[in-house]
Ligand code: NDP
C-alpha cells in the first residue's frame with residue numbers, strides 16, 4: 001500500500017485528491033489546521049473514526065509555518081508521495097496579507113522540502129508542488145505553456161514563484177523526484193465561496209430564491225481558462241507516476257470572461273440577462289425568466305452590479321493555457337467542459353438555496369454566512 005501526505009487536504013483540491021488516492025488504494029494522510037470551528041466539511045464524507053483499526057484516512061494537526069511540526073509528521077508518516085496543496089490561495093487577500101502569504105506559500109514549500117531532505121526521505125518521497133498560472137501574470141505569450149516567461153502580478157504569485165523555483169532547485173541539487181503542476185484556474189461545487197465562479201453561482205442561486213438582493217462583482221472583463229478540479233487532481237497524481245520528474249501546464253485551452261460565466265449561471269436558473277454599462281459602472285438587468293427557479297425575481301430587476309472594491313491593485317487580465325505537453329506525454333485531457341462545470345455548480349448551489357429559502361419561510365435561521 002502506498003502512502004501519501006497532502007497539505008491543504010481540507011481545501012477544494014485536497015478533498016478531491018484524497019478521494020482519488022483512497023480509490024487507488026493509498027493510505028492518505030493530511031495536514032489540517034487548528035481552527036476554532038470545524039474546518040473539515042470537504043472531507044467529512046471520507047473521514048474515518050480514529051478509534052477504529054486499519055484506518056487509511058488520517059488527519060494530523062499542522063501548519064506550513066511550523067517546521068518542527070512538518071518534520072515530525074513526515075517522520076511519522078514516511079510518505080511515498082507528498083502533495084503540497086496548502087496555501088493562502090486567494091490572490092486579492094494576498095495584497096492585504098502579503099507577508100503571511102509569503103510565509104505559507106513560499107517558505108512553507110521550502111520548509112517541507114528541507115524537512116524531506118533532512119529526514120533522508122529525498123530518494124523515497126516524490127513531491128508535487130501546486131504551482132499556478134498566476135506565475136504568468138502579465139502575459140508574455142499566448143497561450144501560456146511550460147516555456148512561457150513568468151511575470152507575477154500579486155504577492156501570492158510572487159510567493160508561488162519562489163515555491164516553483166525552490167522545487168526545481170531541490171530536484172536539480174538533490175536529485176529529488178519533485179515537480180510543479182502549473183495549474184490554470186479550476187473550480188467545482190467545493191470551490192471556496194469568495195473565488196469568482198463560486199461567488200457567482202452561489203450569489204445568483206441565493207438571489208433567485210430571495211435570500212440576497214444583488215451580486216457585487218469586480219472586473220467582469222477578466223478572461224480565465226477554467227477547468228474542473230476533479231480533472232486536475234487526476235493529473236497531479238499522474239505527474240508523480242512518471243520515470244522522470246517534469247513540470248506540466250494543466251489547462252483546458254479555452255478561455256471565457258467573468259461576464260460570460262455570469263451569463264451562463266443565470267441561464268442555468270432560467271434567467272436571461274442584459275448587461276448595461278462599461279465594466280466600471282456596469283449592471284446586469286433581467287430580460288426574461290423561464291421556469292420556476294427564480295420565484296423571487298421579475299423582469300427589469302438589477303441582479304449584478306460592478307463594485308470597484310473588488311478591483312485588484314494589479315490585475316491579471318487574461319490567462320489561457322496550452323496543455324499540449326500534458327496531453328502528448330501523459331495522455332491527459334480534461335473530461336468536463338467549463339460550461340458543464342458551471343451547470344454542476346449552479347445546480348448544487350440552487351439545491352442549498354432552496355433548502356435555506358424553505359427554512360426562512362418557516363421562520364428558522366439560515367445556517368450560513370451571507371458575507372459578500
Ligand atoms: P483552497 O484555498 O481551497 O485550499 C487551501 C488549503 O490550504 C486549505 O486546506 C487550507 O486550510 C490550507 N492552508 C492554508 N494556509 C495554511 C497553512 N498556513 N498551513 C497549512 N495549510 C494551510 O485552495 P485549492 O484547493 O483551490 O488549491 C490548492 C492549491 O493549488 C493551492 O496551493 C493553490 O494556491 C493552488 N492552485 C489552485 C488553483 C485553483 O484554481 N484552484 C490553480 C493553481 C494553483 P483551511 O481549510 O484550514 O483554510
Ligand code: GDR
Pocket residue numbers: 089090091092131132133134183184185186194195196197199216217218219220222223224258310311312315316317
Ligand atoms: P484567481 O481567481 O485570482 O484567478 O486565482 P478568482 O476567482 O479570485 O478571480 C478570477 C478573476 O475574476 C475577477 N473577479 C473577481 N474575483 C473575485 N474573487 N471576486 C470578485 O468579485 C471578482 N470580480 C471579478 C478577478 O479580478 C480575476 O481576474 C485563482 C486561485 O485559485 C489561485 O490560488 C490560483 O493560483 C489561480 O486561480 C490560478
